[in-house]
Amino acid sequence: MTATPVTAAPPTASPSRPESPPSPRRRGDVGEVSRLTYVEALVEGIRDEMRRDPDVFFMGQDVGPMGGAMQGARGLFEEFGPRRVKDTPISESAMVGAAVGAALAGKRPIVEVSFGEFLPTAMNQIVLQAANLHYMTAGVARVPLVLRTRVGDGPYRGHPQMYEAWFTHIPGLKVVMPSTPADAKGMMVAAIRDPNPVLFFEHMWLYHGVRGDVPGGDYTTPLHSTFLRRHGQHATVAATGWMVHKALTAATQLAQEGIEVEVVDLACLAPLETTLLEESVRKTSRLVVAHEAWRTSGFGAEIAATLAERCFFDLDAPVARVAAPDAPLPLSKPLRDAFLPDVADIVAAIRAVLAA
Numbered sequence: 001m002t003a004t005p006v007t008a009a010p011p012t013a014s015p016s017r018p019e020s021p022p023s024p025r026r027r028g029d030v031g032e033v034s035r036l037t038y039v040e041a042l043v044e045g046i047r048d049e050m051r052r053d054p055d056v057f058f059m060g061q062d063v064g065p066m067g068g069a070m071q072g073a074r075g076l077f078e079e080f081g082p083r084r085v086k087d088t089p090i091s092e093s094a095m096v097g098a099a100v101g102a103a104l105a106g107k108r109p110i111v112e113v114s115f116g117e118f119l120p121t122a123m124n125q126i127v128l129q130a131a132n133l134h135y136m137t138a139g140v141a142r143v144p145l146v147l148r149t150r151v152g153d154g155p156y157r158g159h160p161q162m163y164e165a166w167f168t169h170i171p172g173l174k175v176v177m178p179s180t181p182a183d184a185k186g187m188m189v190a191a192i193r194d195p196n197p198v199l200f201f202e203h204m205w206l207y208h209g210v211r212g213d214v215p216g217g218d219y220t221t222p223l224h225s226t227f228l229r230r231h232g233q234h235a236t237v238a239a240t241g242w243m244v245h246k247a248l249t250a251a252t253q254l255a256q257e258g259i260e261v262e263v264v265d266l267a268c269l270a271p272l273e274t275t276l277l278e279e280s281v282r283k284t285s286r287l288v289v290a291h292e293a294w295r296t297s298g299f300g301a302e303i304a305a306t307l308a309e310r311c312f313f314d315l316d317a318p319v320a321r322v323a324a325p326d327a328p329l330p331l332s333k334p335l336r337d338a339f340l341p342d343v344a345d346i347v348a349a350i351r352a353v354l355a356a
Helices: 038-052 076-080 092-104 116-130 164-168 181-193 204-209 242-255 275-284 299-310 333-339 343-355
Strands: 033-037 056-060 085-087 108-115 146-151 174-176 198-203 211-215 227-230 235-239 261-265 268-270 287-294 320-324
Touching (some): 033 181, 033 204, 038 076, 038 211, 056 076, 076 085, 092 116, 116 164, 146 181, 146 204, 164 174, 164 299, 174 181, 227 242, 227 275, 235 275, 235 343, 242 261, 242 287, 242 343, 287 299, 287 343, 299 320, 320 343
Parallel strands (some): 056 108, 146 198, 235 261, 235 287, 287 320
Antiparallel strands (some): 033 211
16 A cells, blocks of 8 residues: 655635735745745745735744744745844743734734744743733733744754643643645644644754645645544554654555554644544554654653543554653764664554554
């Protein structure tokens, strides 16, 4: 059985927004498809929303003329200028705090924390303010804020920490980690339009290493999305971010032996929607969860517990977890390659649940 092609979610109706003047660089309507890298799709989604809605602005370190870390804001400063693309000082707490204030005043800020391992420096602003103000004001205040950041091991081997599980624990925050260019664009647009704070995790290996078909024009991918990336019947792998692609490679390898593995992409971590995953587990009776972060209290533990509660009598083997060991990430490339979960680890976990 071959892998299911990865395509964008069907376009959904979009709320009306003030239209910007036509631009010669705008791509056409939905249906015009281009092959874009992950980061190109992200920037296109941000650019489209900044053209459509004058209340959207972008802020972060080096996002101006430099174009952002790993070119994550390339071309935005040249088109929108310093009033809407703001270089900030090196102070994550100040950046996020300013974005919360702007959101409360009716703007729709996108704030970039260059790398996810710097998020702890803004925990007060993210956890106590952005996540809670709507509830603390009995629904009067809204915080339409997108906080984007890069996570995971990448081609430059720097800033690799994965803290996504921390933020899934906080009610009031939406947390997404899309794995394809089309969904990266669609979820970015949906996040900008959402009236609530959204943490947008972008895996660094995906930035320039994955290219896919991305529709032009106005479309969104719902923030609560979970995707079936490959059909199978013998075991299910639920994965996040870059691990989705490793799971697909593992499934392709095992298919040569007659083992058909179903792959589920958990693009939204909070709020967690498990209906599709439950249906898959009821069909295959075996589950492997794969993520790059540490094993203990990692996001995979929440998936394992949830599916054990909801599908206990459908499981023929204990849920297996593929994750990084509970140790600081090594700097040395050989050690890091041995440390990070890979295709071979997913294959071994699948064989283990099949043998149970």
